[in-house]
Amino acid sequence: MEGATLFNTVFLTALFSSGVRQSVPLIFGSVGDCVSEKSGVMGISLEGEMLFGAFFSYFFALQSGSLWFGVLMGAAAGMVSSMLVAAWSVWLRQDQSIIGIMFNIFAAGFTNFLNRMIFGTSNANISIETFQPIPLPLLSKIPVVGEIFFHQNILTYLAVLLAVLTFLVMRKMKLGLQIAAVGENPKAAQACGISVYRYRILCYLFCGCMAGIAGASLTLGTVGTFTEAISAGRGFICLAIVILARWNPLIAVAAGFGFGSIQALQIRLQVQGSALPYQFFVALPYLITVLVLVLAGHNIRAPRELGVPFERESR
């Protein structure tokens, strides 16, 4: 179990492969949040929308027998539930943090309630086949790297694809510029004829949709069933990833992968056995996130009007 045997190719392949798997919900969530934060709305309620997505994707996949239909309904559930938050925080101009926290508590309780109402207390019996890994032709043949990145389930590829598309829209298209304008200086944007409310609400719905898919990736991509509070804080990690990635969807992919890999590493270090208390390992991913934020976060600049409700008639 010494270092020499520990960090061999087999170990590293398994480690990073697990890192990729664990990063999928984080990538969906943080890419969605990148967009909504760019427009000035914080995605505090990501956690709750993830839960809605997780529950409904599982429910509909089970009913219809189709995983894709499940993912679709998960995305829809995330989006519909985010409407509530969007209406509240954009249209009614309430404090986004408070709405977000309230929504998360509501989502946790409500999905538990639905789960018990529909499946009773022991739904664990009802598990479905999850998305299986699909090796990409040619790419998966590359030694080590192929096994890590190109031997994953379809949601993983979808996550990266959506991240790239989002990046292109945000950086290369007029739409992205308009979204950024809404988040930086909504008054100026409005003066140019951009509807701030509409942009913010649509961006937030996109975020909710992504959070819903993130939830679906937990139930349909990993576990195969819905367990209560399955999101387990991933929504909040996404918020940290977005800051770390400086609102850049591509860096968010890398940051999500980093977090997932550290999580995979801490499990493996525990498996190898250590005299350190387990709390150290459990805290490790979060500790490193904070450290990276402190070390690399000196010149991070958030969208100027992030979290500030916009009043159309204000001066």
Add this chain to the structure above:
Amino acid sequence: MKKLLAMLLALVLALGMLSGCGDGKTTSDEGTDKKNEAGSDAGGSDEGGQDTDASKDADTEAGGEGRNSVSKIAVLLPGSITDESWNQTAYEGLQQIETMGDFQTNYTENVGSNDMEAVFRSYCEEGYDFVIGHGAQYGDACCRVAEDYPDVNFFITGNAPEDIPAEELPGNIMFADYRECEGAYVCGVVAALMTKSNKVGYVGGGNNTTQQSDKNAFIEGVASVSSDIEVKTVITGTFDDSALGKETAIAMIEDGVDVILQTCDHTGLGVLEACSEKGVYCLGYTTDQSGLVKEGLCLTSMLIDIPFMISSQIDLIKAGGYGGQSFPGLHDGVVSMSGYSSEVPAEVQQQVDEVVEKIKSGELVITPNYSEN
């Protein structure tokens, strides 16, 4: 207009929260109603009547005259009755008691440390003659209250407070320091006998005495079979994250582990999922979990029967002289092993059964070991 709408929405949500709280059966208002009720049928005429026929076989202690009958039972719970685990099992125990005869039952959810004593006292004042504190954390408060109500029986589902010497514990409290670790030890034996790679795994949820004693007993059980078998342990730090549970189990399996015990509720479901997917043996926890994995992979499950532990107290009270400390485990049926899967060969079953018998007969004593590492 918009502000009005916002306020209305907020009001609706707030009302929802209130009605959620109202689901709990006992509130302080209800408590006062109960008090009046208790006052009207007080005097204990029926209690006295039961007393005479029960005293035939009872060796009543001094000050414990009315203690071998039960009519009103109350439970103090640390959480909510729908948690699918600790609190729910106590509630089920209470329901079992209701089916056993004409009892009046009541419970209070979410009793935290600062109002334990008050809730104990109010139940005693209301004429409840059997009051249960569900968890070792209720021990201290119960000891303080019990001396003032010598005619009331108390039951704590946990070990006695460590700072009070056994002989100074009030005589009308029963502490049930139940031995989950006996089941974990047997699981260790099963795992050790079934492993081919000589690597077995344990996935725990967090930091409490039960979890720690489970882990240590599992390691002990494995070691009792062979000292060559490595036990890999991971504590996930969460009971809710099934996805993390699955990744944990995968990491173990990739390391060569071929039998895994998990004791971490929802996180454990992810562990079972990984075992099912990779075709690796696992051991179930609290309920028979063989249905959650592919046929035969769940070798056996350790069952913990909290409802029985609680409902069985009624007979003990009726037998008289209730109180003291008990250590229910395999012997008492509070901990038991489910049936074996078809993958377990007959000779292994026999060996494991022998271990179970030894623990039951007291030939083999598993002492809970609460150390963390």
